[in-house]
Amino acid sequence: xxxxxxxxxxxxxMLALEGIPLGHRFTFLEPAPDPPAGALxxxxxxxxxxxxxxxxxxxxxxxxxxxxENVPASSAAxxxxxxxxxxxxxALEATQDRLAEKRLFRELAIPTxxxxxxxxxxxxxxxxxxxxxxxxxxxxxxxxxxxxxxxxRSAEEAAAAMAALGPGLIAExxxxxxxxxxxxxxxxRDGSRxxxxxxxxxxxxxxxRVSHGPAPGVTPELQARAERLxxxxxxxxxxxxxxxxxxxxxGDDLLANEMAPRVHNSGHWTLDxxxxxxxxxxxxxxxxxxxxPPRVPGPAAMVNIIGELPDPAAISALxxxxxxxxxxxxxxxxxxxxxxxxxxxxxxxxxxxxxVCAALPR
Amino acid sequence: xxxxxxxxxxxxxMLALEGIPLGHRFTFLEPAPDPPAGALxxxxxxxxxxxxxxxxxxxxxxxxxxxxENVPASSAAxxxxxxxxxxxxxALEATQDRLAEKRLFRELAIPTxxxxxxxxxxxxxxxxxxxxxxxxxxxxxxxxxxxxxxxxRSAEEAAAAMAALGPGLIAExxxxxxxxxxxxxxxxRDGSRxxxxxxxxxxxxxxxRVSHGPAPGVTPELQARAERLxxxxxxxxxxxxxxxxxxxxxGDDLLANEMAPRVHNSGHWTLDxxxxxxxxxxxxxxxxxxxxPPRVPGPAAMVNIIGELPDPAAISALxxxxxxxxxxxxxxxxxxxxxxxxxxxxxxxxxxxxxVCAALPR
Numbered sequence: 037x038x039x040x041x042x043x044x045x046x047x048x049x050m051l052a053l054e055g056i057p058l059g060h061r062f063t064f065l066e067p068a069p070d071p072p073a074g075a076l077x078x079x080x081x082x083x084x085x086x087x088x089x090x091x092x093x094x095x096x097x098x099x100x101x102x103x104x105e106n107v108p109a110s111s112a113a114x115x116x117x118x119x120x121x122x123x124x125x126x127a128l129e130a131t132q133d134r135l136a137e138k139r140l141f142r143e144l145a146i147p148t149x150x151x152x153x154x155x156x157x158x159x160x161x162x163x164x165x166x167x168x169x170x171x172x173x174x175x176x177x178x179x180x181x182x183x184x185x186x187x188x189r190s191a192e193e194a195a196a197a198m199a200a201l202g203p204g205l206i207a208e209x210x211x212x213x214x215x216x217x218x219x220x221x222x223x224x225r226d227g228s229r230x231x232x233x234x235x236x237x238x239x240x241x242x243x244x245r246v247s248h249g250p251a252p253g254v255t256p257e258l259q260a261r262a263e264r265l266x267x268x269x270x271x272x273x274x275x276x277x278x279x280x281x282x283x284x285x286x287g288d289d290l291l292a293n294e295m296a297p298r299v300h301n302s303g304h305w306t307l308d309x310x311x312x313x314x315x316x317x318x319x320x321x322x323x324x325x326x327x328x329p330p331r332v333p334g335p336a337a338m339v340n341i342i343g344e345l346p347d348p349a350a351i352s353a354l355x356x357x358x359x360x361x362x363x364x365x366x367x368x369x370x371x372x373x374x375x376x377x378x379x380x381x382x383x384x385x386x387x388x389x390x391x392v393c394a395a396l397p398r
Numbered sequence: 399x400x401x402x403x404x405x406x407x408x409x410x411x412m413l414a415l416e417g418i419p420l421g422h423r424f425t426f427l428e429p430a431p432d433p434p435a436g437a438l439x440x441x442x443x444x445x446x447x448x449x450x451x452x453x454x455x456x457x458x459x460x461x462x463x464x465x466x467e468n469v470p471a472s473s474a475a476x477x478x479x480x481x482x483x484x485x486x487x488x489a490l491e492a493t494q495d496r497l498a499e500k501r502l503f504r505e506l507a508i509p510t511x512x513x514x515x516x517x518x519x520x521x522x523x524x525x526x527x528x529x530x531x532x533x534x535x536x537x538x539x540x541x542x543x544x545x546x547x548x549x550x551r552s553a554e555e556a557a558a559a560m561a562a563l564g565p566g567l568i569a570e571x572x573x574x575x576x577x578x579x580x581x582x583x584x585x586x587r588d589g590s591r592x593x594x595x596x597x598x599x600x601x602x603x604x605x606x607r608v609s610h611g612p613a614p615g616v617t618p619e620l621q622a623r624a625e626r627l628x629x630x631x632x633x634x635x636x637x638x639x640x641x642x643x644x645x646x647x648x649g650d651d652l653l654a655n656e657m658a659p660r661v662h663n664s665g666h667w668t669l670d671x672x673x674x675x676x677x678x679x680x681x682x683x684x685x686x687x688x689x690x691p692p693r694v695p696g697p698a699a700m701v702n703i704i705g706e707l708p709d710p711a712a713i714s715a716l717x718x719x720x721x722x723x724x725x726x727x728x729x730x731x732x733x734x735x736x737x738x739x740x741x742x743x744x745x746x747x748x749x750x751x752x753x754v755c756a757a758l759p760r
Contacts, residue, residue, distance in 0.1 A: 053415060056437060059710060059723035059735075075418060075439060311670075311718065311740060326715040333695050348421060353688040356673065361421035373421075378673060 037323045038063065040097030040119075042111070044071030044079055046362035046371065047103035047299050050307070052076035054315035060323060063096040065089055072362040085111050094118045101277060101322045105131045105297055106178055122225075122322040123277040127297035130273060134176045134206045134294065141292045144268040148292050149284070154205040160194055163207035170210040173197045177204060181369070182242010211291060213284035217251055218302040221266035222317045222327050223275040230317065230327045231263045232310065235302045237282070243369065246389060247338040249305035252382065261290055269295065278303070278318040301340070301371070308358040308376040309336025334378065335385045341373040344397035351375055354391050356384070399685045400425065402459030402481075404473070406433030406441055408724035408733065409465035409661050412669070414438035416677035422685060425458040427451055434724040447473050456480045463639060463684045467493045467659055468540055484587075484684040485639040489659035492635060496538045496568045496656065503654045506630040510654050511646070516567040522556055525569035532572040535559045539566060543731070544604010573653060575646035579613055580664040583628035584679045584689050585637040592679065592689045593625045594672065597664045599644070605731065608751060609700040611667035614744065623652055631657065640665070640680040663702070663733070670720040670738040671698025696740065697747045703735040706759035713737055716753050718746065 037060050041048045044066025052062040052073055062077030065084060073079070078096065082089025085108040093100065099120045105128055112125040130140050141148045152163035154173065164171060173194060175184035186197035187210060198205060216239070220232040233250030266281055280300030282293040303314035312328035320327055344366050351359045361373035377388035399422050403410045406428025414424040414435055424439030427446060435441070440458065444451025447470040455462065461482045467490055474487040492502050503510045514525035516535065526533060535556060537546035548559035549572060560567060578601070582594040595612030628643055642662030646653040665676035674690040682689055706728050713721045723735035739750035 049418075053418065056411075056415065056725075057722045058714075059721075059725065061437060061725075075423060077437060308673075312720075320714060325711055328714065329717065331718070349687055352420075352682060352690065355691065356693070358674075359421075360419045363418075363421065363423075 037061075038096060038098045039319065039323065040065065040093045040100040041073070041103060042084060042093075042100065042107050043103035044068070044073040045103055046072045046364070046373075048073035049076060049362060050304075050313075050315045050360070051101070051103070051299065051319060054307075054313055055319040055323075058316070058319060058323070058325070060319065063093055065093045070363075072364055075363070084108055087114070090114050099322050101298075101318070102128075103298055120322075123223075123279070123297045124274050127273045127275060127279070130269075131295055131297050132177060134174055134179070137294060138206065138208075140269070140272070144265075144272060146265050146268060146292045147289060149209040149211045151206055151208045154198065154207050155203050157195070157198075160191075160198055160207070164191060164194060167207045167209045172208045172210050173201060173205050174208065175201055175204060176206050181244075182239070185242065211284045211286060211293075213286050213291070215251075215285050216293075217254075217262070217283045217285055217290070218247075218300065219262040219266050219281050219283065220300060220303045220306075220314055221263065221270060221275075221279050221281075222314070222321055223270045223277065223279070224321050224327045225276050225324045226326075228327060229267065229270065230329045231259075231266065232303060232306060232314065232330055233332055234259055234262055234283075235305065237302050241369075243340070243342060243371070244301050245340055245342070246393075247302050247305055248385075249303075249309055249336050249338070250332055252335075258285075258288070258290070265290065265292060277321045278314050301374075304360070304374050305336045305338040305376050306330065307360065308378050309334075334380055335382050336379075337377045337385050337389050339375045339377070339389060339392045339396070340371055341375065341396060343368045343370055343372070345372055346396050350395040351392065354388065354395065356388055357392055399423075400458060400460045401681065401685065402427065402455045402462040403435070403465060404446060404455075404462065404469050405465035406430070406435040407465055408434045408726070408735075410435035411438060411724060412666075412675075412677045412722070413463070413465070413661065413681060416669075416675055417681035417685075420678070420681060420685070420687070422681065425455055427455045432725075434726055437725070446470055449476070452476050461684050463660075463680070464490075465660055482684075485585075485641070485659040486636050489635045489637060489641070492631075493657055493659050494539060496536055496541070499656060500568065500570075502631070502634070506627075506634060508627050508630060508654045509651060511571040511573045513568055513570045516560065516569050517565050519557070519560075522560055522569070523553075526553060526556060529569045529571040534570045534572050535563060535567050536570065537563055537566060538568050543606075544601070547604065573646045573648060573655075575648050575653070577613075577647050578655075579616075579624070579645045579647055579652070580609075580662065581624035581628050581643050581645065582662060582665045582668075582676055583625065583632060583637075583641050583643075584676070584683055585632045585639065585641065586683050586689045587638050587686045588688075590689060591629065591632065592691045593621075593628065594665060594668060594676065594692055595694055596621055596624055596645075597667065599664050603731075605702070605704060605733070606663050607702055607704070608755075609664050609667055610747075611665075611671055611698050611700070612694055614697075620647075620650070620652070627652065627654060639683045640676050663736075666722070666736050667698045667700040667738050668692065669722065670740050671696075696742055697744050698741075699739045699747050699751050701737045701739070701751060701754045701758070702733055703737065703758060705730045705732055705734070707734055708758050712757040713754065716750065716757065718750055719754055
């Protein structure tokens, strides 16, 4: 099958690396030069809303998927009129705007932190009354990796943050969570679903640094609750593909923070830690193959490579370390690759994380 | 690093699929149109001995490796004068001619079936005296997948086979083995070595059909003996990369049948059944990275897809089946892909093999 991907970054690269052995061929729509996925298929190098580029990828594909949620609505509509676009375009609408996303959670009775839209100074007062202080102000669109966010501890800080971030914000209560988790669900065209064990995520400066997959100490009840949340969203959206939901654990409760209609950084450990990766299951889903229920033989973890490249020999010398580079040139704050760690037990994985972190620059 | 590969078939494809995440870029020298590795790098589409093609791949690469042993000696010499060619060219000389190969085994005190060169009718008499009857007559060069071989049960059959196969033969005793095994060793540039557990192989019509990795019932002594054989050859050849040796088990003894200076069909199960595949370790070896000692969490197996493509949905629906297609069009006797099977125990893997075989055409 011919698979088109909107975006040619590392997620597209890993989708192709896992999809090519299933017999598929890939075309990527990506304006940036020398993209990470470039070695794995044809590249259409126009803007994401260029009609000629869209026509070319439509002609070159039997199905189109994407590696980022900020696909222009007009592009999604153009493509969906010509061939299957999966996950389905309503998933894009639901995730491009944090307010729409939170409203969808509320509609489906999925717990979230209290939130309120913020467009005017009056909104801000109302929002702080709902969210309390401290609060988090976030741009509703195009935020990623902690960008477009500010934690505010007073009305004055809130007003200053509003001025800095511009209009189109959402205010949310600052949640004192015990940890951040994510759930990855996969929906097939025939409505069947599989789920990965919950992952525990650790961020620094807004960027994911380390994931533990599966997250330690997850009860079957907690796993089931997370899967129910994801199922509610997938049912509503007629979902096909991988859906990632970031969650805050507060005591025994789960609050939904945000979601992504695509493969997700917190699922990269599945490349080495599960019998089938999130990338393979996403490709199975969008190409209409049966999903594979993932089996996880032991503990695993992922450490992101950010900003600077390590010595590949230093990483390769570590037992049970699996290097995944994206072919990107170094730049501060940029995700350049990740290292997966597998081990026989939690101690071995913990030692592996420590040794990988020590081998990374800084 | 820029890796050049002589050949663009399925072995080159899988080398690239495993090498790209390590940050490497690939160029393939392959005269056939639309080769399996074509989606994974640049293709230089000249003959293997075309000076212009060799100059192009030399210019595009930091190291050259190969996916087949019949690399023209002049091509290997041309490339080796310009950049590292690994495994080293002496490994090509030792494996291109079955007689040279068997003599190397004998020199290193590696047990083999009795053998004798056959170029003339007089040779044939001498050869049958050494090999006994039944014997196997084989072309010394360019044989693969059982091609260029004949089992002969009388002097008359031997003479007829000699006439049919042409000159340049070797005669070997027909070995009544209890099973066929293979050992895969990997040599690094710094002289370190890792080995995979012995694999048990089942052929039909000269083509590998099913591998069990690790082979059941292998004692530590048998594994150690196989590793010693491989070590002797790697030491002699200054070996870097994956070396595969096919062995006959006769009682508790191992006879070396033939070897391949490359990744090998009998190691395809390592893609899903080991923590690091033969392909990744070969790329680590030739690019100068430390090798990864493979860990094998449970039993695994591989079933080749020969001649006709299965319904991908039928394979994908099987639990613990991992589909690997090569992007080749169907043709009788052609290897089109393989299915790896992983399971918690031998029963689960045995059931998996049976279900995969049932899902394959015929």
